[in-house]
Amino acid sequence: MEAIFDYRQLLLDGTLVTIRLAIVSAMLAVVLGLIGAWAKLSKSRAAQTAAGAYTTLIRGVPDLVLMLLIFYGGQTVLNNIGDTTGLWGYVEISQFTAGVGTIGFIFGAYYTETFRGAILAIPVGQIEAAKAYGMMPWQIFTRVIWPQMVRYALPGFTNNWLVQLKSTALVSVIGIQDLVYNAFGAGRSVRQLFTFMFAVLVIYLIMTAVSDAFLRWIDRKYSAGVREA
Amino acid sequence: MATDTQTPTETPIGDWLVLVSENYSPIDFMLIGDNLDRFMWGALVTLELTFLSLLLGGILCIPLALARAYRHPFWNAPVWCFTYFFRGTPLLVQTYLLYFGLGQFEVVRESFLWGPILSNAWWCALIAFTLNTAAYTTEFLRGAIVTTPFGEVEAAKASGMSAATMVRRIILPSAFRRALPAYSNEVIFMLHGSVIASTITLQDILGVGRWLNGRYYLAYEGFITAMVMYMILVFAISRGFKFWEKHWLGHLRPREEDSNTMVPEAATPDIR
Numbered sequence: 001m002e003a004i005f006d007y008r009q010l011l012l013d014g015t016l017v018t019i020r021l022a023i024v025s026a027m028l029a030v031v032l033g034l035i036g037a038w039a040k041l042s043k044s045r046a047a048q049t050a051a052g053a054y055t056t057l058i059r060g061v062p063d064l065v066l067m068l069l070i071f072y073g074g075q076t077v078l079n080n081i082g083d084t085t086g087l088w089g090y091v092e093i094s095q096f097t098a099g100v101g102t103i104g105f106i107f108g109a110y111y112t113e114t115f116r117g118a119i120l121a122i123p124v125g126q127i128e129a130a131k132a133y134g135m136m137p138w139q140i141f142t143r144v145i146w147p148q149m150v151r152y153a154l155p156g157f158t159n160n161w162l163v164q165l166k167s168t169a170l171v172s173v174i175g176i177q178d179l180v181y182n183a184f185g186a187g188r189s190v191r192q193l194f195t196f197m198f199a200v201l202v203i204y205l206i207m208t209a210v211s212d213a214f215l216r217w218i219d220r221k222y223s224a225g226v227r228e229a
Numbered sequence: 230m231a232t233d234t235q236t237p238t239e240t241p242i243g244d245w246l247v248l249v250s251e252n253y254s255p256i257d258f259m260l261i262g263d264n265l266d267r268f269m270w271g272a273l274v275t276l277e278l279t280f281l282s283l284l285l286g287g288i289l290c291i292p293l294a295l296a297r298a299y300r301h302p303f304w305n306a307p308v309w310c311f312t313y314f315f316r317g318t319p320l321l322v323q324t325y326l327l328y329f330g331l332g333q334f335e336v337v338r339e340s341f342l343w344g345p346i347l348s349n350a351w352w353c354a355l356i357a358f359t360l361n362t363a364a365y366t367t368e369f370l371r372g373a374i375v376t377t378p379f380g381e382v383e384a385a386k387a388s389g390m391s392a393a394t395m396v397r398r399i400i401l402p403s404a405f406r407r408a409l410p411a412y413s414n415e416v417i418f419m420l421h422g423s424v425i426a427s428t429i430t431l432q433d434i435l436g437v438g439r440w441l442n443g444r445y446y447l448a449y450e451g452f453i454t455a456m457v458m459y460m461i462l463v464f465a466i467s468r469g470f471k472f473w474e475k476h477w478l479g480h481l482r483p484r485e486e487d488s489n490t491m492v493p494e495a496a497t498p499d500i501r
Binding site for chain 1: 326424
């Protein structure tokens with residue numbers, strides 16, 4: 001136990017990296033999810049196909065495989081494209097960017113499904129009424145779709161977020177100095193890996209419990225006005 | 230690339246593959262071809278770990294789910310702690326805890342289990358995966374048991390069944406059927422989760438891909454092959470479950486074919 005106290009700064013730094021990574025990748029995933037949901041519900045055949053391929057690919061491939069592929073292969077692809085087109089010079093993807101990019105890309109597919117379901121749950125009559133009032137598509141989105149979409153999407157969002165938070169542990173495999181990576185290094189040097197891995201589990205448990213409680217609170221706020229039996 | 234010594238060029242397809250690999254494609258197909266047997270062995274490790282842990286976790290979850298569903302005065306709380314702990318933490322860390330952590334204790338290192346099981350990566354992965362899937366399965370089986378229609382239970386009581394007979398003949402078969410769609414997701418999650426085996430030195434599909442990457446310093450060959458193999462497995466499993474659902478949940482389907490009225494596929498993510 002004293003070992004944990006000695007390494008508290010390292011563990012705290014790692015926890016902050018994990019939280020930052022989870023939040024930034026969640027923002028990316030939400031944006032991708034909104035685009036994906038829009039594409040799946042649009043009338044364009046091409047957009048539907050692209051979004052369908054995206055969600056199918058993610059459902060079929062484990063996250064770590066994609067992460068390693070993007071981390072080791074993504075940079076080469078970017079530089080090859082830059083070389084051929086001459087649009088940009090040599091780029092180097094940092095580990096953090098690769099981690100955020102991969103996790104955001106993977107969870108974008110799950111948010112796509114969540115948001116698609118939430119938009120479909122909004123009664124069509126309301127959107128028709130908004131059109132009849134002469135609202136612009138943007139106004140319809142911000143005034144009619146978004147406030148209700150949040151309500152319908154929150155349970156799915158909570159689930160996605162909890163899973164995403166846990167999946168950030170995988171970035172330690174590509175060398176990001178997150179909670180798992182730091183704790184592993186510290187635990188190995190003092191030969192107390194069980195203690196340190198257990199501490200990591202407890203920290204993750206605290207993070208999932210806190211975000212669960214927070215999202216439940218938001219759910220209650222957005223569900224104000226929903227009739228309950 | 231590294232394969233020029235052993236390229237089979239008898240067939241036109243072989244010729245074409247060599248030509249493409251050496252001149253045009255960023256991916257060296259011959260390297261993948263040469264290592265295909267490794268990938269097949271890797272697939273065997275992946276399938277072994279996935280299905281053994283699902284089988285053991287599935288057996289383990291039945292008493293746990295019953296204890297949770299009927300709020301057993303003693304076991305309900307410990308089982309809840311178990312499922313909460315395993316569902317709230319990453320599978321990667323759970324696996325690390327077992328494989329790297331247990332050696333910290335003198336007692337474990339001197340026990341008879343250390344040599345054959347607890348110091349072995351395959352067994353540690355199997356135990357971690359089993360406990361993890363048992364935790365998830367317990368919770369949704371509990372949900373399925375709790376939602377058993379009252380009429381079925383009342384009818385069983387009216388027929389004079391004892392509690393054990395009722396659980397065995399009415400409640401569990403009915404709950405299994407209702408849990409089947411969720412279980413197909415669990416199987417795919419577990420297949421996806423099994424890649425964690427590659428982080429503790431095991432040569433599963435991804436393990437072989439990483440080996441190839443480390444040996445030749447090539448990104449695409451190993452990881453894209455692994456990606457394709459996982460996709461094939463996932464689609465095979467989903468098709469199998471579609472068939473099973475048709476078979477076991479046939480009585481719940483509406484008479485005319487309406488694709489939207491089946492139990493919807495849960496859009497839940499698949500990473501632990």
